[in-house]
Amino acid sequence: xxxxxxxxxxxxxxxxxxxxxxxxxxxxxxxxxxxxxxxxxxxxxxxxxxxxxxxxxxxxxxxxxxxxxxxxxxxxxxxxxxxxxxxxxxxxxxxxxxxxxxxxxxxxxxxxxxxxxxxxxxxxxxxxxxxxxxxxxxxxxxxxxxxxxxxxxxxxxxxxxxxxxxxxxxxxxxxxxxxxxxxxxxxxxxxxxxxxxxxxxxxxxxxxxxxxxxxxxxxxxxxxxxxxxxxxxxxxxxxxxxxxxxxxxxxxxxxxxxxxxxxxxxxxxxxxxxxxxxxxxxxxxxxxxxxxxxxxxxxxxxxxxxxxxxxxxxxxxxxxxxxxxxxxxx
Amino acid sequence: xxxxxxxxxxxxxxxxxxxxxxxxxxxxxxxxxxxxxxxxxxxxxxxxxxxxxxxxxxxxxxxxxxxxxxxxxxxxxxxxxxxxxxxxxxxxxxxxxxxxxxxxxxxxxxxxxxxxxxxxxxxxxxxxxxxxxxxxxxxxxxxxxxxxxxxxxxxxxxxxxxxxxxxxxxxxxxxxxxxxxxxxxxxxxxxxxxxxxxxxxxxxxxxxxxxxxxxxxxxxxxxxxxxxxxxxxxxxxxxxxxxxxxxxxxxxxxxxxxxxxxxxxxxxxxxxxxxxxxxxxxxxxxxxxxx
Numbered sequence: 001x002x003x004x005x006x007x008x009x010x011x012x013x014x015x016x017x018x019x020x021x022x023x024x025x026x027x028x029x030x031x032x033x034x035x036x037x038x039x040x041x042x043x044x045x046x047x048x049x050x051x052x053x054x055x056x057x058x059x060x061x062x063x064x065x066x067x068x069x070x071x072x073x074x075x076x077x078x079x080x081x082x083x084x085x086x087x088x089x090x091x092x093x094x095x096x097x098x099x100x101x102x103x104x105x106x107x108x109x110x111x112x113x114x115x116x117x118x119x120x121x122x123x124x125x126x127x128x129x130x131x132x133x134x135x136x137x138x139x140x141x142x143x144x145x146x147x148x149x150x151x152x153x154x155x156x157x158x159x160x161x162x163x164x165x166x167x168x169x170x171x172x173x174x175x176x177x178x179x180x181x182x183x184x185x186x187x188x189x190x191x192x193x194x195x196x197x198x199x200x201x202x203x204x205x206x207x208x209x210x211x212x213x214x215x216x217x218x219x220x221x222x223x224x225x226x227x228x229x230x231x232x233x234x235x236x237x238x239x240x241x242x243x244x245x246x247x248x249x250x251x252x253x254x255x256x257x258x259x260x261x262x263x264x265x266x267x268x269x270x271x272x273x274x275x276x277x278x279x280x281x282x283x284x285x286x287x288x289x290x291x292x293x294x295x296x297x298x299x300x301x302x303x304x305x306x307x308x309x310x311x312x313x314x315x316x317x318x319x320x321x322x323x324x325x326x327x328x329x330x
Numbered sequence: 331x332x333x334x335x336x337x338x339x340x341x342x343x344x345x346x347x348x349x350x351x352x353x354x355x356x357x358x359x360x361x362x363x364x365x366x367x368x369x370x371x372x373x374x375x376x377x378x379x380x381x382x383x384x385x386x387x388x389x390x391x392x393x394x395x396x397x398x399x400x401x402x403x404x405x406x407x408x409x410x411x412x413x414x415x416x417x418x419x420x421x422x423x424x425x426x427x428x429x430x431x432x433x434x435x436x437x438x439x440x441x442x443x444x445x446x447x448x449x450x451x452x453x454x455x456x457x458x459x460x461x462x463x464x465x466x467x468x469x470x471x472x473x474x475x476x477x478x479x480x481x482x483x484x485x486x487x488x489x490x491x492x493x494x495x496x497x498x499x500x501x502x503x504x505x506x507x508x509x510x511x512x513x514x515x516x517x518x519x520x521x522x523x524x525x526x527x528x529x530x531x532x533x534x535x536x537x538x539x540x541x542x543x544x545x546x547x548x549x550x551x552x553x554x555x556x557x558x559x560x561x562x563x564x565x566x567x568x569x570x571x572x573x574x575x576x577x578x579x580x581x582x583x584x585x586x587x588x589x590x591x592x593x594x595x596x597x598x599x600x601x602x603x604x605x606x607x608x609x610x611x612x613x614x615x616x617x618x619x620x621x
Contacts, residue, residue, distance in 0.1 A: 256431070
């Protein structure tokens with residue numbers, strides 16, 4: 001890991017010449033080119049898109065579990081809310097409009113719906129903490145799932161389909177970068193400092209004038225908003241959603257990605273989501289046994305690196321001193 | 331009214347299964363302050379060992395029960411040794427993630443060995459008798475009475491023996507207990523053994539009530555048992571049992587008097603309301619007894 005950090009160091013010096021904006025713009029162009037001219041085959045494109053979606057999910061969960069130090073185990077519920085609301089919008093309400101407009105609106109609306117559900121989880125978090133809050137989030141995700149199962153208009157347990165395949169690589173790239181950007185800025189903002197202070201010591205934070213209620217509420221809403229966005233992207237990528245997709249297993253998968261990459265680190269989430277998704281695909285030849293090998297690798301990693309790959313550390317290009325402090329040190 | 335008592339009996343049966351699993355969660359939490367997410371899957375292994383005992387080895391009820399309990403106990407202790415003990419001093423999150431990992435491993439390892447759901451033939455001669463209009467089956471009677479015996483045994487171990495005293499001491503203050511000459515690692519392993527053994531027994535009970543098993547049964551049942559432990563106040567033995575019977579009753583009664591698809595909805599909504607009014611569970615208080 002030290003070596004990787006050393007490897008990243010030149011990026012700091014390079015930052016003076018090559019701005020992050022340029023890299024992002026180039027990446028977006030590349031994504032556009034890949035999807036426009038089919039530079040990669042569909043399978044590879046699918047994996048890239050899944051990495052992006054998983055990255056959004058991981059970051060959103062990391063905000064609550066890593067930065068705020070709470071333990072949410074029900075993020076699949078937010079994802080489900082986003083996926084269903086955006087799918088219903090794009091299939092039933094906005095179907096007659098051009099997909100160029102429908103898709104971002106549907107995904108945004110899905111994110112907002114998930115944000116509202118997140119608000120409902122944030123309220124109990126004022127009183128409970130730790131394992132009890134974990135149960136509250138779990139219960140909420142089960143309730144979301146149960147409610148969907150009981151609404152026949154969206155297919156109930158059978159699931160919902162009819163979405164066009166609107167999720168493309170440039171869109172996933174756009175949302176991924178937007179998520180990284182917004183969550184990074186959120187964490188280094190005044191509110192974000194509040195989030196960190198809640199993690200370190202909630203009572204002390206309260207006493208020093210942090211409005212912990214607002215901070216928790218905002219963190220939950222932002223986190224669930226992005227989980228909802230990921231849900232919307234997922235629904236329009238796979239083109240079929242059912243309540244069974246968004247069960248505890250999905251939440252567990254997110255937890256694994258967060259803790260694999262390391263809590264409290266954006267770079268960790270990026271590495272965690274990418275490693276997990278790629279490893280899962282790479283182990284595909286093992287067939288049914290791949291899900292037995294995967295957790296063994298995870299356990300080994302945890303025993304030898306208990307804090308996850310990055311654990312509370314950040315890549316230089318994501319820290320706020322990047323571009324300002326980097327030059328002065330030399 | 332008779333319908334109600336009939337359902338109450340079913341609730342007692344489901345509650346007993348939840349209680350046996352919830353005890354494992356709450357005991358491990360008591361000594362390690364850690365949620366063992368693999369516990370639900372240990373329960374699932376118990377159900378599969380029951381299948382092996384009945385179908386492959388042709389054993390009768392008591393040997394099957396003992397075999398499942400012994401097997402799951404060994405598995406639980408091995409899990410603790412391999413996946414949790416190296417992380418004793420690591421951040422809490424890493425032990426949680428290894429426990430999730432162990433859970434996923436057990437599920438898919440079992441899936442690899444048995445890709446199709448398994449049917450377990452009745453373990454006991456199945457007949458039911460009529461008690462004041464309520465029909466009681468041998469399975470229900472066995473489940474409820476054996477759970478009571480096991481819970482009583484656990485209560486005696488925790489409250490009346492030196493080992494139990496050591497467990498309670500570790501739960502009260504883990505820092506100072508080693509200084510008193512208590513072998514902490516051994517006591518923790520023993521706690522895992524007790525908890526897993528109960529989980530194995532629950533696997534057999536579950537397989538009697540719902541004879542078709544697959545490797546994923548541990549997920550939802552495990553989480554529900556965990557919820558029971560939280561309702562009662564996690565770390566508290568009596569709380570776990572109380573919470574399990576409450577959850578069992580709520581689930582069965584919802585299914586009995588409302589459309590059965592509302593079962594989870596009502597159960598979890600009640601849980602949320604309860605946690606709003608009693609954020610630390612029913613018995614989770616400072617002066618309460620902990621393992």
